[in-house]
Amino acid sequence: MLILGLNMFHADASAAIVQDGEVLFAVAEERLNRAKHYGGFPAAAVRACLDFAGAKITDVDHVAVGQDTDANLAKKVQYALSNPAKILNFIRLRQRKQAMRDVRSLLSQALEVDAGQLRFQEHHLEHHLAHIASAYYCSPWENAAGFSYDGSGDFVSTMMARCQGSEIEILDRVYLPHSLGSFYTMICEFIGYKKYGDEGKVMGLAPYGKDTHCDQIDEVIKVKNGKFQLDLRYFKPLGSNQGMQVLPDGTVRLARHFSDHMVRLFGEPREVHAEITQRDMDLAYAMQVRFEEVFFHLLNELHQRVPVPDLAMAGGCALNSVANGKLFHRTPFQQTWIQPAAGDEGLAIGAALHTCHSVLQQPRRYVMNNAYLGPEFSETRIEGALRQAHLKFRKLGREPLLEAVAGQIAAGNVVGWFQGRMEWGPRALGNRSIVAHPGLPNMKDVLNARIKHREWFRPFAPSIMAEYQHEYFEYDHPSPYMLHVYKIRPEKRAQLCAVNHVDDTGRLQSVSHEENPLYYDLIKAFHRRTGIPVVLNTSFNENEPIVCTPEEAIDCFTRTRMDVLAIGPHLVLKSES
Numbered sequence: 001m002l003i004l005g006l007n008m009f010h011a012d013a014s015a016a017i018v019q020d021g022e023v024l025f026a027v028a029e030e031r032l033n034r035a036k037h038y039g040g041f042p043a044a045a046v047r048a049c050l051d052f053a054g055a056k057i058t059d060v061d062h063v064a065v066g067q068d069t070d071a072n073l074a075k076k077v078q079y080a081l082s083n084p085a086k087i088l089n090f091i092r093l094r095q096r097k098q099a100m101r102d103v104r105s106l107l108s109q110a111l112e113v114d115a116g117q118l119r120f121q122e123h124h125l126e127h128h129l130a131h132i133a134s135a136y137y138c139s140p141w142e143n144a145a146g147f148s149y150d151g152s153g154d155f156v157s158t159m160m161a162r163c164q165g166s167e168i169e170i171l172d173r174v175y176l177p178h179s180l181g182s183f184y185t186m187i188c189e190f191i192g193y194k195k196y197g198d199e200g201k202v203m204g205l206a207p208y209g210k211d212t213h214c215d216q217i218d219e220v221i222k223v224k225n226g227k228f229q230l231d232l233r234y235f236k237p238l239g240s241n242q243g244m245q246v247l248p249d250g251t252v253r254l255a256r257h258f259s260d261h262m263v264r265l266f267g268e269p270r271e272v273h274a275e276i277t278q279r280d281m282d283l284a285y286a287m288q289v290r291f292e293e294v295f296f297h298l299l300n301e302l303h304q305r306v307p308v309p310d311l312a313m314a315g316g317c318a319l320n321s322v323a324n325g326k327l328f329h330r331t332p333f334q335q336t337w338i339q340p341a342a343g344d345e346g347l348a349i350g351a352a353l354h355t356c357h358s359v360l361q362q363p364r365r366y367v368m369n370n371a372y373l374g375p376e377f378s379e380t381r382i383e384g385a386l387r388q389a390h391l392k393f394r395k396l397g398r399e400p401l402l403e404a405v406a407g408q409i410a411a412g413n414v415v416g417w418f419q420g421r422m423e424w425g426p427r428a429l430g431n432r433s434i435v436a437h438p439g440l441p442n443m444k445d446v447l448n449a450r451i452k453h454r455e456w457f458r459p460f461a462p463s464i465m466a467e468y469q470h471e472y473f474e475y476d477h478p479s480p481y482m483l484h485v486y487k488i489r490p491e492k493r494a495q496l497c498a499v500n501h502v503d504d505t506g507r508l509q510s511v512s513h514e515e516n517p518l519y520y521d522l523i524k525a526f527h528r529r530t531g532i533p534v535v536l537n538t539s540f541n542e543n544e545p546i547v548c549t550p551e552e553a554i555d556c557f558t559r560t561r562m563d564v565l566a567i568g569p570h571l572v573l574k575s576e577s
């Protein structure tokens with residue numbers, strides 16, 4: 001049985017294909033059409049899914065969409081009626097969304113197939129239920145608490161659930177305009193980070209701040225009876241799309257979230273390219289502190305209702321790896337399974353798996369053991385691309401390649417590492433990564449000057465051999481998808497100085513041999529040379545979506561000052577090219 005999952009006409013459009021309960025392939029459209037956070041119809045992603053499965057759209061039995069325009073309709077209508085100025089906008093938005101529901105015509109147009117030949121059944125699933133499904137049905141658990149939170153989706157910002165066997169029972173929702181994601185976005189915008197997806201950057205700024213504005217920021221969001229409420233004086237009215245708009249070309253645009261009340265309290269907002277002041281850092285600090293307090297309040301309430309040790313979690317806010325790292329001592333939960341594509345691209349997998357298990361009652365047999373669900377390219381294609389670019393390369397066996405690359409990293413060189421299937425989700429996890437020495441004091445500046453051009457306050461991440469995590473970090477709970485930030489043990493901080501953030505933490509990727517044997521063995525080869533079981537890992541890109549194809553990797557290698565490219569079995573040295 002073939003099920004195609006979709007996230008469409010929403011930020012991070014994506015597609016995933018599930019065969020007999022197993023996720024075969026999943027990809028976000030941005031990686032294929034190169035438009036960051038693309039929010040249109042994921043035509044290229046659908047084609048890639050079908051190609052991988054060796055199927056045609058006419059073979060697909062079910063199509064599942066992680067959006068249901070009829071969900072929470074009474075709440076939406078009630079909201080529109082209480083804001084007369086928004087009624088027309090609400091009607092227009094609804095008409096547009098209804099048109100988008102015609103999945104049959106959209107797929108027949110995109111794939112140039114007569115709609116009459118399509119035999120699939122269509123399913124629409126509420127946004128946050130799809131988020132929770134994307135975590136729970138990929139976890140190994142039969143019994144867990146489910147939690148999803150983000151800016152908004154189908155008029156909801158937060159959902160709590162009980163997950164048991166094949167079922168996910170919704171226990172509670174927080175409706176718009178109250179949204180922890182919008183709280184975070186509002187302050188990010190105020191301090192000059194206005195683009196969709198900028199929140200992750202500001203998380204790195206927070207530890208530079210001090211406790212000067214915490215009391216004031218506490219007023220913006222209040223907790224009550226296991227839920228929370230925004231004080232709307234701090235926000236501009238955001239409408240039923242909560243200030244997020246997808247333009248006809250698929251670009252995602254954020255409306256201004258903060259109100260003049262914020263300006264009266266804190267002064268003028270920071271302009272995008274202006275210097276970051278202590279006030280901005282202090283606001284980032286207060287925002288992260290309050291976010292965590294509300295998050296833990298919600299999780300403690302959820303644990304009261306579902307008293308189990310395991311938490312399955314997704315939603316854009318679940319990418320807050322700093323909060324995730326503190327979860328084990330601030331709540332009773334002992335284990336987390338967080339969907340690597342916790343943002344909205346993950347809806348495609350959630351919708352497909354929910355249809356499989358809850359709607360069609362197919363047994364669960366799949367566990368997502370790694371995030372390498374994207375496209376892969378043959379040696380022939382890679383070799384062709386290298387020749388096309390007139391690069392001098394050597395083809396090496398597995399061990400010589402690992403030794404050569406480990407030697408280059410140990411010597412302080414920056415390596416583009418392009419191997420196997422592309423990662424699913426926003427993090428590079430050792431298949432589309434730039435790797436470097438984690439213990440050289442100038443490595444962060446070198447990477448920023450030569451390739452990444454990132455803000456000075458953003459840390460780089462460590463990939464660590466899983467069995468050494470305990471020696472280096474204060475928590476043992478694995479972080480396979482770089483979704484937990486832990487303190488680095490004091491005696492190891494010098495060894496990891498290029499990945500040790502200002503608050504002595506690291507957003508680690510724990511790498512096991514089973515998940516990624518080649519990447520694990522690369523770190524092991526580096527460990528043999530240096531005594532450090534860690535490499536610095538940052539995404540293979542330069543201000544663009546992470547590279548997907550060999551051509552994109554080669555292009556990034558040649559236009560930046562990367563020293564080495566290891567692409568499949570081929571090694572390219574910049575000094576020889």
Ligand SMILES: [Fe+2]
Nearest residue numbers: 150153316344
């Ligand atoms: Fe979402």
